[in-house]
Amino acid sequence: MAAVALLTGALNEAGRRGWADPAVLAGAGLAVSAAVAFVVRERLARSPVLPLGLLRSRAMSGAAGIGLLFNFGFYGMVFTASLEFQHERGYSALGTGLALFPAVAMTMFASVLSGRLARRTGDRPLVVSGMLLAALGPAGWAAAGADPAYALLVAPMMAAGFGTSFALTGSTATVMGAAPAAYSGAASALFNTTRQIGSATGVALGGSLLASAADYGTGIRTSMLIGALAYLAAAGLAWRCVPARPRRPGRAGRVGARQP
DSSP, X not given: OHHHHHHHHHHHHHHHHOTTOHHHHHHHHHHHHHHHHHHHHHHHOSSOSSOGXXXXXXXXXXXXXXXXXXXXHHHHHHHHHHHIIIIISOOOHHHHHHHHHHHHXXXXXXXXXXXXXXXXXXXXXXXXXXXXXXXHHHHHHHHTOSSOXXXXXXXXHHHHHHHHHHHHHHHHHHHHHHSBXXXXXHHHHHHHHHHHHHHHHHXXXXXXXHHHSSSHHHHHHHHHHHHHHHHHHHHHHHHHHSOSSXXXXXXXXXXXXXXX
């Protein structure tokens, strides 16, 4: 918790103070120190909150990383888009919510569809294709130009929303399938925590990029491109780490055992 708070604080302040400001660098350094202290404490604890042996599973650690990256990309996009609609285009709060609806609406359909397809295809194709589709969202927004018409942004928002939700089911199944039954709660908590870290850092970085850019259009395009890169990185992780066929929850081996 301390590491996440320090990291997001440093990212938030970077937009106002500058990326090389001593306070920003100190915050980032303290975040790393807090993360290292957490790992050491968990390694030495008799009853750790997070059994570090879980992370030795490539499927477990990879899926957790995917969750961090797709939340980083999606919520970073939603946050910067909301600022664009309210502050640059003058939309009301209600108007901004309606403008973002295409991204949110797609999540409802994608999760149902991916759950049905997973029985036939396994998780890897769904997660990889979902992340590649989602990457088209922020990339399409960045390519639309400095002041695109709203109609040009609908398809990118739909792609990001659909792709993110499409990959969520398979990522969750991968985490739960890689965890021994006794550690299913810890595995679920790990996945949700990494996703929340991704959300927090995506929002913080997006805000700082907007604040520090030479102009607003450059800031939002830079933020969107970074989000697209996060999605592409998640697609690469999925290809490497998500099993082609999902394991049943709780059927993984002991904690710390090597798994494909």
